[in-house]
Amino acid sequence: LANILRFARRYDEAIVAAQEVLRLDPTYGPAFHTLGLCYEAQGQIDRAIESYKRSGRPSGNLGHAYAVAGRTQEARMLLREFEQRYRETGTGAGGIAQVYVGLREYDQAFDWLQRMVDEGAGATTLDDGSKNLRPADRKPVRRSRVRHPLRHPQQPRSAAGGAGRH
Numbered sequence: 001l002a003n004i005l006r007f008a009r010r011y012d013e014a015i016v017a018a019q020e021v022l023r024l025d026p027t028y029g030p031a032f033h034t035l036g037l038c039y040e041a042q043g044q045i046d047r048a049i050e051s052y053k054r055s056g057r058p059s060g061n062l063g064h065a066y067a068v069a070g071r072t073q074e075a076r077m078l079l080r081e082f083e084q085r086y087r088e089t090g091t092g093a094g095g096i097a098q099v100y101v102g103l104r105e106y107d108q109a110f111d112w113l114q115r116m117v118d119e120g121a122g123a124t125t126l127d128d129g130s131k132n133l134r135p136a137d138r139k140p141v142r143r144s145r146v147r148h149p150l151r152h153p154q155q156p157r158s159a160a161g162g163a164g165r166h
Contacts, residue, residue, distance in 0.1 A: 064098040
């Protein structure tokens with residue numbers, strides 16, 4: 001229920017629902033993660049960070065929140081951990097992109113998003129309503145601000161820089 005409410009951007013109600021889950025099971029990590037997403041969407045970054053930390057595993061959401069809060073050293077430490085995990089398992093490109101967006105390093109973020117597309121994961125794995133693919137000032141990032149637009153996995157590399165570039 002908490003996630004349904006969060007997707008509907010009914011954050012206060014989602015927080016209450018997640019807290020009820022935690023009252024029943026105070027160790028249920030996904031409820032802490034949902035709380036973090038809601039708090040971050042409301043701009044309560046410190047509360048988001050604490051919730052993400054209690055979720056049981058570091059995530060791109062935690063790294064993004066660190067970056068938005070100006071805690072860049074902690075964000076970069078998570079980036080190193082995530083990049084190492086990616087080298088070992090080939091997973092987690094979306095989380096890495098989230099942290100780079102928080103750090104306002106858009107070219108790096110789009111490079112990692114491109115890896116997701118190339119690997120067939122697609123951007124749908126990031127479409128969770130959490131708004132954490134935006135920088136701290138919440139201004140949307142236009143594609144023209146990056147060197148390489150995303151391309152479909154079957155589209156050759158040389159075609160990516162063609163007519164879609166601004």
